[in-house]
Amino acid sequence: MKNIDIKSNMQTSKFNWLQYASPKIFYPLAGKLIPWCLAGAAILIAYGLYLGLFVAPTDFQQGEGYRIIFVHVPAAWFSMFLYLLMALYAGLGIVLNARLSYMMATAIAPTGAMFTLVALVTGSLWGKPMWGAWWVWDARLTSELILLFLYIGYFSLQAAIDDKSRADKASAVLALVGAINVPIIYFSVKWWNTLHQGASVSLMNAPAMAAVMLKGMLVMAIGFWLYSIAVILIRVRCEILERDSKAAMFRQD
Amino acid sequence: MVFLANQYALTAEHVVGVRGERLLFEKLNFKCSNGTVLYLQGANGTGKTTLLRTLCGLSKPYAGSISWCGENINSLAEEYYKHVLYIGHLPGIKEDLTALENLQFSMALSGTPFHLLQATEVLKMLGLARGLNLPTRMLSQGQKRRVALARLWLQDSPLWVLDEPFTALDVAATELLKKKIETFANAGGMVIMTTHQEVIIDAPNFIQLRLDS
Amino acid sequence: MYKELGTFSVLYCVLARDIRVALRRQSDVAAVFFFFIIAASLFPLGSGADPKLLKAMAPSVLWVTALLSCMLSLSRMYASDHADGTLEQIMLSNQPTVLIVLMKILAHWLLSGLPLVLVAPLIGVQFNLSGAELQTLALSLLMGTLALSLIGSIGAALTLGIRGTGVLIAILVLPLYIPVLVFGAGAVNAVSIGMSANGALSLLGAVLAMALVFSPLASAAALRIALE
Numbered sequence: 273m274k275n276i277d278i279k280s281n282m283q284t285s286k287f288n289w290l291q292y293a294s295p296k297i298f299y300p301l302a303g304k305l306i307p308w309c310l311a312g313a314a315i316l317i318a319y320g321l322y323l324g325l326f327v328a329p330t331d332f333q334q335g336e337g338y339r340i341i342f343v344h345v346p347a348a349w350f351s352m353f354l355y356l357l358m359a360l361y362a363g364l365g366i367v368l369n370a371r372l373s374y375m376m377a378t379a380i381a382p383t384g385a386m387f388t389l390v391a392l393v394t395g396s397l398w399g400k401p402m403w404g405a406w407w408v409w410d411a412r413l414t415s416e417l418i419l420l421f422l423y424i425g426y427f428s429l430q431a432a433i434d435d436k437s438r439a440d441k442a443s444a445v446l447a448l449v450g451a452i453n454v455p456i457i458y459f460s461v462k463w464w465n466t467l468h469q470g471a472s473v474s475l476m477n478a479p480a481m482a483a484v485m486l487k488g489m490l491v492m493a494i495g496f497w498l499y500s501i502a503v504i505l506i507r508v509r510c511e512i513l514e515r516d517s518k519a520a521m522f523r524q525d
Numbered sequence: 526m527v528f529l530a531n532q533y534a535l536t537a538e539h540v541v542g543v544r545g546e547r548l549l550f551e552k553l554n555f556k557c558s559n560g561t562v563l564y565l566q567g568a569n570g571t572g573k574t575t576l577l578r579t580l581c582g583l584s585k586p587y588a589g590s591i592s593w594c595g596e597n598i599n600s601l602a603e604e605y606y607k608h609v610l611y612i613g614h615l616p617g618i619k620e621d622l623t624a625l626e627n628l629q630f631s632m633a634l635s636g637t638p639f640h641l642l643q644a645t646e647v648l649k650m651l652g653l654a655r656g657l658n659l660p661t662r663m664l665s666q667g668q669k670r671r672v673a674l675a676r677l678w679l680q681d682s683p684l685w686v687l688d689e690p691f692t693a694l695d696v697a698a699t700e701l702l703k704k705k706i707e708t709f710a711n712a713g714g715m716v717i718m719t720t721h722q723e724v725i726i727d728a729p730n731f732i733q734l735r736l737d738s
Numbered sequence: 739m740y741k742e743l744g745t746f747s748v749l750y751c752v753l754a755r756d757i758r759v760a761l762r763r764q765s766d767v768a769a770v771f772f773f774f775i776i777a778a779s780l781f782p783l784g785s786g787a788d789p790k791l792l793k794a795m796a797p798s799v800l801w802v803t804a805l806l807s808c809m810l811s812l813s814r815m816y817a818s819d820h821a822d823g824t825l826e827q828i829m830l831s832n833q834p835t836v837l838i839v840l841m842k843i844l845a846h847w848l849l850s851g852l853p854l855v856l857v858a859p860l861i862g863v864q865f866n867l868s869g870a871e872l873q874t875l876a877l878s879l880l881m882g883t884l885a886l887s888l889i890g891s892i893g894a895a896l897t898l899g900i901r902g903t904g905v906l907i908a909i910l911v912l913p914l915y916i917p918v919l920v921f922g923a924g925a926v927n928a929v930s931i932g933m934s935a936n937g938a939l940s941l942l943g944a945v946l947a948m949a950l951v952f953s954p955l956a957s958a959a960a961l962r963i964a965l966e
Contacts, residue, residue, distance in 0.1 A: 421912070424909060428906055429897070429906065432897070432902065433900055437966075441966075450914070453914050453917070456917045460921060606831060611826065615823025617823035617826060619818075619822060620822065622758065626758070630752075630755045634828060634833070635827075636743045636833070
């Protein structure tokens with residue numbers, strides 16, 4: 273049996289702008305980018321933590337506990353952003369029928385789920401001294417929790433389907449449906465929270481935003497972004513190798 | 526039969542078939558026109574069913590294109606489906622419904638009006654006189670297949686795509702089906718089929734295509 | 739040549755067939771219905787029969803139970819059609835798949851959603867709900883269960899032919915059900931605390947409208963992927 277790289281080869285010959293969609297060209301390019309992204313991420317995250325933990329002033333209301341916000345808020349941003357990005361790649365995959373897009377979507381999911389988990393854990397760590405409980409059904413935290421469920425659904429579906437190409441497409445549809453639902457869920461949870469008058473102290477509105485705090489958060493966010501890019505690229509490279517070795521296995525028999 | 530009046534053509538160009546991560550066939554080219562019977566051959570696992578499903582539009586070809594009268598079947602979609610009568614590996618028979626109810630549903634999906642008398646007659650001719658009003662779960666494999674095949678007598682689609690139509694049929698039914706395919710092809714119809722039985726179909730244009738060569 | 743059947747006759751035929759098949763398998767339909775009644779009756783046994791507590795719990799209990807009942811029957815939605823090959827015929831129909839899928843969803847709702855809407859007020863009485871609350875409960879379930887069938891159809895189509903389908907559907911679909919639950923139970927809660935249910939019901943209507951537009955599209959795409 274022969275390898276099935278026909279399609280990606282055909283694409284490179286027909287449309288030049290799509291050439292980076294060919295795993296063969298993408299693979300070495302990604303390899304070159306990864307060390308730079310990792311180094312940048314390490315520096316920015318270290319600087320952001322320094323700003324957050326040492327430079328930013330102590331909050332008069334919440335004391336030192338609020339400093340966890342420097343991790344929590346960028347993590348929450350990225351958990352949402354990466355879900356939408358994943359859905360975008362999934363949609364691209366369906367429209368262009370490009371394998372690399374599906375691989376990108378698959379590779380983004382674990383990082384997104386990781387940030388969701390970080391946002392949940394930091395949120396609950398912050399909540400203990402503030403609310404006196406590890407978990408409060410605050411609108412933001414609840415939305416994060418549901419987002420985690422959406423990620424879990426995506427992983428479960430992908431794991432349950434043996435045929436790779438079907439798994440790619442089916443989970444892409446799920447990611448798109450989820451992405452349409454994210455704003456609705458977010459809104460419904462906010463609405464639910466006001467109806468039931470949940471926690472009135474929120475992580476976002478408590479401390480007045482000093483300029484240095486905003487700077488710290490942005491630096492952290494860019495650091496997270498570079499980290500995400502690096503990890504996602506590493507994962508896509510693994511995925512390419514894995515799929516190629518499977519195709520090679522068939523070539524031998 | 527009205528097919529002689531219309532000219533139809535199904536063209537496959539550089540079609541590549543893949544199942545899972547596995548290449549089944551590549552660069553397949555052929556053209557079917559009125560009166561063609563295309564007989565696909567090949568061992569198990571060579572992609573006969575995949576090709577049939579691709580030809581009737583259930584799956585998209587991995588690469589290459591299939592066109593009906595010059596237009597891509599995947600963009601024609603419903604416009605193409607109404608010309609195709611596909612009887613697949615699974616008979617497409619609901620076990621809780623009777624033979625007549627099953628036929629009515631299958632025919633409705635392809636837009637064909639259902640006439641009780643006509644359908645009863647065809648089922649009787651196929652030897653199902655006693656099972657007309659039984660739930661099809663009470664019928665044997667061969668009888669279920671006959672219920673599915675009854676559509677060939679009741680619908681007039683110019684293209685038949687038949688996956689192993691002779692499976693589970695007895696000698697008489699096999700002969701009946703073979704005759705039907707021949708009449709249909711001679712009237713200008715097109716048939717694409719697979720089968721493990723050795724059959725020679727007497728058609729204006731009988732093409733044999735081996736997938737594993 | 740005969741005259742082709744119109745879209746409406748074909749769609750009616752699809753709906754009629756699904757209902758006819760279900761009526762020959764009445765036990766399946768009845769099972770969902772009884773699950774709803776039995777599961778809802780378990781809550782007072784778990785929490786004690788304090789009328790105030792029950793009344794406070796009722797909207798969420800009834801809504802969550804209805805949601806679970808709807809979900810239980812989802813795996814059947816396309817599975818038998820997939821197993822006997824009729825799904826292939828559906829995909830190759832000369833009518834748009836989206837419309838046929840919509841009919842199948844409608845049949846599912848008529849058979850598993852609507853019975854719950856009819857029996858829910860009776861169970862609501864057991865939970866000491868007042869007349870206005872019962873009305874809102876029935877109305878919210880009427881819209882909500884249809885939305886549940888619509889959204890659930892996507893999950894059923896995505897998991898077609900996969901091992902361990904039942905639990906997987908739950909994982910995929912439950913997070914997507916949250917807005918329906920929030921607005922549906924919210925409407926009843928609003929009446930309980932003396933507010934108008936209109937806000938919640940309109941939001942529920944909006945979710946239903948969104949589901950009506952997107953879900954048949956997504957389901958049809960998912961079915962196509964499952965059959966490829």
